Amino acid sequence: xxxxxxxxxxxKIAENEAWLTEFLxxxxxxxxxxxxxxxxxxxxxxxxxxxxxxxxxxxxxRVTDSKTLDVVTMVYGGLINKKIVARLQALGQxxxxxxxxxxxxxxxxxxxxxxxxxxxxGDINTVQVDWLKTFLEQGIVPVIAPLTHDKKGNMxxxxxxxxxxxxxQELAIRYEVELIFCFDKPGVLQEGLVLPKLDRKKYIAxxxxxxxxxxxxxxxxxxxxxxxxGAKSVKLTHFSALNDQEKGTVLEx
Numbered sequence: 001x002x003x004x005x006x007x008x009x010x011x012k013i014a015e016n017e018a019w020l021t022e023f024l025x026x027x028x029x030x031x032x033x034x035x036x037x038x039x040x041x042x043x044x045x046x047x048x049x050x051x052x053x054x055x056x057x058x059x060x061x062r063v064t065d066s067k068t069l070d071v072v073t074m075v076y077g078g079l080i081n082k083k084i085v086a087r088l089q090a091l092g093q094x095x096x097x098x099x100x101x102x103x104x105x106x107x108x109x110x111x112x113x114x115x116x117x118x119x120x121x122g123d124i125n126t127v128q129v130d131w132l133k134t135f136l137e138q139g140i141v142p143v144i145a146p147l148t149h150d151k152k153g154n155m156x157x158x159x160x161x162x163x164x165x166x167x168x169q170e171l172a173i174r175y176e177v178e179l180i181f182c183f184d185k186p187g188v189l190q191e192g193l194v195l196p197k198l199d200r201k202k203y204i205a206x207x208x209x210x211x212x213x214x215x216x217x218x219x220x221x222x223x224x225x226x227x228x229x230g231a232k233s234v235k236l237t238h239f240s241a242l243n244d245q246e247k248g249t250v251l252e253x
Contacts, residue, residue: 001137003176003232004033009040009162010183013239014080020087023182028039028091033136034094035167037144039160040080044072060215064119064157072157076145081096084140084143095141101155103131106163108148122148122156124163127170136190165222172230179226180248182239187249188216199252200224223251 007027013019027036041062045055048071056063064072081097088095100106100122108122132142144167146160161181168179187194190211196204203220206212212220223234237248 001033001133001175003178004035004136004171005030005178005180006035006037006171007180007182008037009039009082009239010160011041012179012184013182014038014040014084015043018229019184019239021086023239023242024084024087024091026240027044028088028093030195033095035136035142035144036084036194037146037160037164038080038084039146039193040072040076040232043080043135044068044075046120047075058116058118060241061118062121062157063117064121066120069155069157072146073155075146076157076185077147077155081145088141088143093141095143096135097143097145099145099155100163104128104149104151105131105144106148106158106166107151108158110150110156111152117135120154120156122150122158124148124158124166127166129167129174130171132167132171133174139204159218161219161222165226168226168231168234169229172222174250176232177230179223179231179234180242181223181236182242183236184239185236186238186241186247187236188212188220194247195249197250197252201253220251224253227251227253 001215050054053067077099085095085097105128108124111118111121111123135142146158148156148158168177171177234251235248241247
């Protein structure tokens with residue numbers, strides 16, 4: 001095992017039955033060792049509403065009080081994670097569902113409440129990949145939910161993009177690692193057209209021109225940071241084009 005692919009899918013894909021089926025078919029066909037990291041925020045908000053729990057967002061980020069933490073733990077670590085694992089098993093792909101607390105894979109610190117108190121949200125501290133290596137060597141695909149722990153008995157809601165980025169950087173110490181962000185867009189767009197390649201200088205210019213905004217910014221920031229810390233490649237692409245080398249946007253340092 002010399003190379004590993006880290007694939008991250010957003011909650012929109014994980015929560016849409018047709019999209020998830022299409023993506024998992026693509027994912028199953030992907031050769032080699034691979035890890036899947038998933039989100040699930042939209043479903044968490046929906047379940048919270050059904051339970052009468054108010055969802056509070058600040059600049060697009062979820063405030064995780066104790067009740068919301070219970071919901072995201074159930075939804076991310078249970079409902080979505082195990083559904084993906086079951087679908088992969090049905091395709092003949094042996095998989096295991098994990099959170100950062102399992103096997104102490106990802107330890108995090110509760111985010112500083114100053115200047116904004118986001119509650120039980122985790123900022124990643126350490127990543128342990130030995131168990132992931134063991135699973136991969138046995139042909140088992142780790143499916144990782146966006147949850148970590150503080151090693152004090154508390155679960156922490158943690159951004160899935162961050163988890164994918166930190167896993168990539170830690171694995172890159174030992175392996176050639178490709179990081180792929182899969183979402184419902186064909187890549188990074190400029191005037192409606194996909195940019196096949198995007199270097200940091202052009203990215204900064206497009207961000208200043210507000211061509212690139214909102215949720216795309218943290219993905220790209222993480223992508224460039226991963227490249228600077230050993231990732232072999234970073235790509236953003238549509239979930240249906242996972243195995244199409246000609247599609248999507250490849251980041252260049």
